[in-house]
Amino acid sequence: MTDLPTDLTRATAADLADALASKTISSVEVTQAHLDRIAAVDGQVHSYLHVDTEGALAQAQAVDERRHSGESLGALAGVPIAVKDVMTTRGVPTTCGSRILEGWIPPYDATVVTKLREAGLPILGKTNMDEFAMGSSTEHSAYGPSHNPWDLDRIPGGSGGGSSSVLASFQAPLATGTDTGGSIRQPAAVTATVGTKPTYGGVSRYGLVALASSLDQAGPCGRTVLDTALLHAVMGGHDPMDSTSIDAPVPPVVEAARAADVRGMRIGVVKELGGEGYQPGVRARFDESVALLEELGAEVVEVSCPNFEYALAAYYLILPSEASSNLAKFDAMRYGLRVLPEGVDAPSAEQVMAATRDAGFGAEVKRRIILGTYALSSGYYDAYYGSAQKVRALIAQDFDAAYSTVDVLVSPTAPTTAFKLGDKLEDPMAMYLNDIATIPANLAGVPGMSIPSGLADEDGLPAGIQILAPAMKDERLYSVGAALEKALVDRWGGPILDRAPSLGGAAAAKGA
Template sequence: MSLIHKTAAELGAMIAAGEVSAEEVAAAHLDRIEETEPKIRAFLHVDREVTLAQARAVDARLRSGEKLGPLAGVPLAHKDIFVTKDMPTTAASKILEGWRPPYDATVTARLREAGLVFLGKTNLDEFAMGSSTENSAFGPTRNPWDLSRVPGGSSGGSSAAVAAYQAPLSTGTDTGGSIRQPAAVTGIVGMKPTYGGSSRYGLIAFASSLDTPGPFARTVLDAALLQEAFSGHDPLDSTSIDRPVPKVVEAARNPDVAGMRIGVVKEFDGEGYQPGVLNRFREAVKMLEALGAEIVEVSCPSFTVALPAYYLIAPSECSSNLARFDAMRYGLRVGDDGTRSAEEVMALTRAAGFGPEVKRRIMLGTYALSSGYYDAYYGQAQKVRTLIARDFEAAYQKVDVLISPTTPTTAFPIGERADDPMAMYLADLCTIPSNLAGNAAISVPCGLADEDNLPVGLQIMAPVLGDDRCYKVGAALEKAFEARWGGPLLKEAPAL
């Protein structure tokens, strides 16, 4: 088995034991990127020499006897929304093209300290606004299962890199489903930790009360190892939770659902879902029951209005956050010829630098926050958010976790929903409630849809700081599915 086919846990153990060097592992993945990237376009930035230098530095740290984490020397693809002082950070926007930040995000810094090796920065929907990675200013990423399809979004570059075996691990951010939805449609594992459990410092903000960094991997254990590496309290993030990190790795290593009460969300099982998605979901429910879990139907009525509430709250926060891109301090500047006012330069720069979806959301948010409309729109949406949190609280008094399909359909063709924002937004129908409530949720593969032979994801939702429950149930399902399939859903690197 080649190095690119090893799990992150296996690679970390091999490097620690001296069986292979971090440099050799990095070179193997860089070769895979070089081979496949013209078709996938998962990355916005790769620098082979910088990556190999990082790997050599990790090898030197290990030789010196320094104690590093279990992922030391393992390659990582990093979403291009985390600032990195040694690589450009663009958020896939022309307004930041070529920008090199003067500091590292906390997530970036913690991964460096743990000894992970950065392969490069991955593509995304501009400022993480989208569900398909078609909104990137630098072109779309393609799904390794079918190059005519989207890899999900906004973290589509990160999901595609892992699914294409370009990287064993990657980072993403989840504001309304931007980790779980791409993981589902590319057949990998994607986790949204509890809000505040992973630091937002140095994460270019979309919607500050929703944005959550999280991991992508091809196994549940690998995702848990990566989450553990960058999680924990950060005094630089005012929303960071000052509580111990849930024991996610321990949970992933001890999969057992016997005696657990698992709730099926009534509102996420029915009309509007692709039949093949529902078939795989219902099979997974039966499998959980066979593993000893008690299945309970749970109603969360407010979930039906989560989507419109989200598309008032998130654009409102985005309209505030993106005001910082003013052409005065950093980034793109257009029309500054000495004859125009600062306001004119700002307007010209934003017109040229922001893409259509970003402009749409800024306008929606500005309108929702405007005088005379604030209470009717933003205020009402926040009340719905409270109702959704209460629905979750009531549900978790009856069950340990909730489950649903991750997304109503499999990956859709590139361009199919580009001119229909509402159809695009429906991709996040099942994922948004967990963002509004701030709780933990994971997507794990549960098979291929009958209609198109494309991956389907199962979503597991847990209470705030119940991240370990997500991993325990996810790992139990993974083990059961692999016994049925004779290995993981994505057994080997796609032939691209």
């Protein structure tokens, strides 16, 4: 077993799991160490919307008791985790980063949360996010943005910036995320962490507050590929409560991560994901990573997916359309916020609904509801939503054609490193372009992963490389990701996150 660092928050989830299994440490010790870390730094990072101190320690104590009684436990039992606030969590506030759900405490758990509890992972709290997962920076959270531990003036990605920043600031060893157009992978790229979007249907969506039902996918977030694989194995699997859930075993992701072998694999570099608009330092780190894959024994070829050019446009018709439908449930009648219109003595249900939605939804949510409602309206459905679905089919065909010749595809995860808070808040199109490389995977339902590729020369900030695999071949992500991760750690003289000058990496203990 690897020796643990003195500061338990610096240990990987895999090393913590080994130490817990051998009873070298207790879950209460590990959980308390992370709660202390949260108390020390989250005032600056704002990764959490709610910290469940009592609940986390009670769950940790229960795991320790089960272990000491000789009960056989799961691989991650006792390792604490942070949960994105889009997942319903019994007895704990779930807001989706929105005022319209402020104070709502669900009476049930999402299936992912149920699986975490059954596997014995103490839940530290709920992480910040763009409101209803609409955004690429967490600046659209009604409760204020999260900050990037590499530079507190920069964004940690979105919509899952709370989950990425919680990992990069060592406030949790693991986190959950959801990915509708890149909301796991893009935050991972800009914080030097690891995030996976599983195959659509590979992880249950039951209990996830829906944004776009045909695109949303829950997935694991960690600081290493192996940690992420271990969490994927816990989260994945068939769920009869989710009609889109795949009735098949979880792919052998942990075995693939431990094997870390790319010898004999054909890897396709996507021609359309890396040209104009990509930051030179991001592109340079990507090219170096591709060269490393060749050194490790993979064959690298260029692959063209011509319809990827239209992915962004199709996505921003499909997503708002589905969002406008899904968010209709927030009507002030059953749960959540209720606002009475001013100056109306006996308001109608429609007036109360209008006043509540106006007060409870932020600008970006309103923008997408309006866009989606328009795209679905009579006379425009076929021209907009219907046409976007046809483009979606063409993108899926591009993936199929590519995977007939290669095992996986690779590209930069995001076109730039983390931008400064406020830089793109008033320019929605500039914000949307952050997802240009990640969106195709959601449209086709294929799995994708981002791992750190290094630091851009221009600003010293993290860049990421994206790996994409065929549907239900998620293990290929972990084979390639783990092999490349090891080579990059050797090249950089340690994990890239250790170079963070702010609240992450080697400097974090001083900052705390």
